[in-house]
Amino acid sequence: MEPGKETYEVMELCLLAGKIMLQNGAETYRVEDTMERIAGYYNIGRPHSYVTPTGIIFSLDGVVPAKLIRIANRNTDLHKVTAANSISRKITNGELTSKEAYKQLQELEKQDLSYPFVIQLLAASISSGCFVIMFMGGWHDFLPALLCGGLGFTCFVYIHKLVEVKFFAEFLAAFVIGLAAFSLKAWGAGHEADKIIIGSVMPLVPGLLITNAVRDLMSGHLVSGLSKGADAFLTASAIGTGIAVVFSIF
Structure with a gap:
């Protein structure tokens, strides 16, 4: 050769x-x-x-x-x-x-090695309910958070397929979660809307991205660390903006 x-x-x-x-x-x-x-x-x-x-x-x-x-x-x-x-x-x-x-x-x-959508949805829903308990919420809000988390995750996945702008998909997913949480509380199915919202948005939070950003910065990869940090900041802003819009409505 x-x-x-x-x-x-x-x-x-x-x-x-x-x-x-x-x-x-x-x-x-x-x-x-x-x-x-x-x-x-x-x-x-x-x-x-x-x-x-x-x-x-x-x-x-x-x-x-x-x-x-x-x-x-x-x-x-x-x-x-x-x-x-x-x-x-x-x-x-x-x-x-x-x-x-x-x-x-x-x-x-x-290859597509990701889990089927149904399993991803189930994981997002269950984790949302568990996060409510972790953040000192009551068991009476477990099922509402499970429903809101699953609804928000589904919204994010399908909107992101239609619109390639991730910020827009995350914003709408957070908005749907907030809307569903306040609606369930109004119907008497949920008790603490804030705890339901906090637990439900956790599957959308860019945990791995934040971890990698900090890890890259500690390793001296300043450009990559700042880029990933900015990406994580945009995701956090999209989630926060979506929830803020719901709060302004209610």
Whole structure:
């Protein structure tokens, strides 16, 4: 195999692994570490990577020009992150060739490993009810919170499919949750609307994004940390604005 072709394949392998991990919620330092470990195993120049939430720049010392890959869509699927990390470990252990690993990563990228919508809805609903109890609410508000949380999550998922602007979907989901909470209280089904709202919006809160933002800032990845922090702030603003509009109505 020609050195140039081998180098190109290694770079494509590193970029694909980094892309899968970054798209599915991995921290910046983990993405960079995985890419550098893969490149280091093949010993083709010293690897350099620059990772932000919207793109990856990767190069090898004095071999070929740097390559850029754009990250357009991001979600949370830690199963894919674990699978990509597992493939990278198999590469560094000599269990997979570059072509075999690249093929497995391509298959992994196409797979949808997320849970079915029904299970996601059930988890969001139950967690909403549990958060009410956690925030010192009464058991009489468990079922109303379960209903409001499930309704808000469903609203978020389907509106986000229709409108790609995440802020708008989160705003409407929070608005629906607030509206449902006050309606249930007015009908006598709920007792403390504030506790129901707090518990119901928790599935929408960007917990992983906030955690990764803090982790990246602590690691010195200032651009990624601030970007993820800004993204989390927009989500929090959308949720707060949606609830504030309901409060202004009632």
